[in-house]
Amino acid sequence: MTDKILKPITAQEELQKFCASLAESDFVCVDTEFHRETTFWPELCLIQASAPGTEGLIDPMVKGLDLTPFLDLMADPSRVKVFHAARQDMEIFNRLIGAPPAPVFDTQIAAMALGLGDSISYDNLIQRVLRRHIDKSSQFTDWKRRPLSDRQLKYALGDVTHLRDAYIQMRDELDKLDRTNWVKSEMADISDPAVYDTDPKNAWQRLKFRKTHKDYLAVFAAVAEWRERQAQTIDRPRRRILKDEAIQEIADQKPKSEDQFDRLRAVPNGFIRSRNADGLVETVEAALADPDAYAPKLPKRQHNPQTPAGAPEMLKVLLKAVSDDINVVPRLIANAADIERIARGETSNDIPALSGWRHDVFGQKARALLTGKLALSFEDGQVRLFEPKG
Template identity: 45%
Template sequence: MKLITTTDELAAFCKPLADTEFITVDTEFMRERTYWPKLCLAQVAGPEDAAAIDALADGIDLAPLDELMANPKVLKVFHAARQDLEIFHLRLNQVPGPLFDTQVAAMVCGHGEAASYESLATKLAKAKIDKSSRFTDWSRRPLSERQITYALSDVTHLRVVYEKLKRQLDKSGRFSWIAEEMAVLNDPATYRGDPELAWRRLKPRGSSPRLLAILKEVAAWRERTAQRIDIPRQRLLRDEQLLEIASHAPKTVEELAMTRGLGRGFAEGWQGRELIEAVDRARALPESELPARERPAEQIRAPGAVVDLLRTLLRLKAEQAGVAGRLVANADELDRIAAGKRDVPALKGWRREVFGADAVDLIEGRLALALSGEHAKLIPIPADAEAEVEA
């Protein structure tokens, strides 16, 4: 068990890792009372050594860790990396790379739709994870021996998981299959919350351009303010309050104070003043600058029987290829293919080889699905048989 609490210890630990092929990384953080995730503990393991780094230790400077994470020569291995990467993106103002996500790789290697770390550690590393410390308060000090042991297990067994998945990918030649999923994790936009777009996830009771303009302004105000004072957006102002303000467009403190659950103290304070200013800005916008609700997604009329056949085909082909079906095609793509759409990711690249080509042949009558015992199988339909059917 190794817990690092000083800058010198951290520098000594990170220095040799700069020359390793890969490191495994995990974090423990809290964000129940803050807008931004609060890093409490960072766990890092090299091929031989591992340590838990106390990010809350008095006087510690995490610069050696930041430098290691930004080192382009060292592969950073995570499991389900999205939230961990958000923390490092905030610290570094860049996405640490290069990256490898074992959850993504596990889907390509046939270990299920969203394999948990525990299941992979059990299956590939023959390890049993003690989950009792998972939901403890990682901001409290001192950390217990059980907490540190649990935290380190998230990176020590990950080394074995990574090495075995890498060998499977090397053997199958499927490294390129995970590139598309990894591209999302490597994109800095994945971790940026644009205040100007915050209104789009809300569902107003109306759709008039003026109402949407007010909603956009007050939602952006809430997002910027929550970020600035570092509190959860819902603690600053709940969604239903935001929608009510956009709907009634209050002009005065008295009108704002009538918002359910808001309170006169809030309305009379700086928050109330800024909210009314936001409403006034939206009210002053010319008609040409008012936002419009995005058009609803195209209504796909997919024959249910065809979708069912494609779903069965997807399951069959995914099992044969040893890859998670969700990585090959999602429900929306099946609907689009069944409706005759062909500009679909599942019909391109490696997905076409695994599933897409057969999906088109099935729809166009060149393949049939049949049962063989308890299993489905594909039966090619000769061209002359197609002609007879058409006749």
């Protein structure tokens, strides 16, 4: 990383030159600094980007600076966008561009296929891959305050220069181990627009409902939608408008007056008369007046066969043995839902662990274990797989 005095890009011509330099590469490493403690939408404070031979910082808070040249790079489907733990950065660019950037390479996901850990932090990743130590003392500083300090700028730029070196090494190692396809579907999932859906009508899907009768569901979905619209309109976090527990209680108790709202435990006393509660009483009334129009249609419950006693535990032991053998994080191969479905005897190809490379390394062994064609033993401190005789 350069030792010259760091200055964020604040001029349009400088931004265009920087983006032209980034565009010479088939990948660009990206990170952001943002605030959202008191807002619904993330407040973008700084953009860091690097590619082979170039790196820099962009100040998106400068009035009049048009980010279009950089956003065009992010939207270019021919260029890989490299992040670490991409979810929140992707949310920001999804809003700026109108769609999630793609294709994406997330080093946190790639680390799972290289046996480096599950949800590994950025500093631990860099330490393990590059043997470098990162000073994280500037991580939680105020990125909105200007001017940014030299220490902040150096820290911020390091996030993408280290990322660039780590990406090249991890990409090459995945290719060498023939595991690039192992993480492709996970990388593609990050760019699924549904992940970043902020349509208020779908807000109820992020919450856990406790009952299934129509009146409850109608109020539950209607209040969840109301809260989402309020949060977006006044740009405040959902929890600052109404907590999830309050939505549950309103759906359960169905208050119809200010006095009844004041009796709820999860709703602050007097909230219903505040500006933040505009339209809430009417929302509940409308949902109760026409439950069919507001209650979401739930899929019919399927009767699942009983899970054989001990089967999930055996499969978990098998998964751990297989993942240790190939040095991959177990969750990349199969999650808890996969294990439960396989244990019940399901064989559908929509179970990720039973298709593709996961089937080759685990799925077929799992089926064999459940049908008695494969057995487990514990020898010399290790789990052993063997085919029972006769």
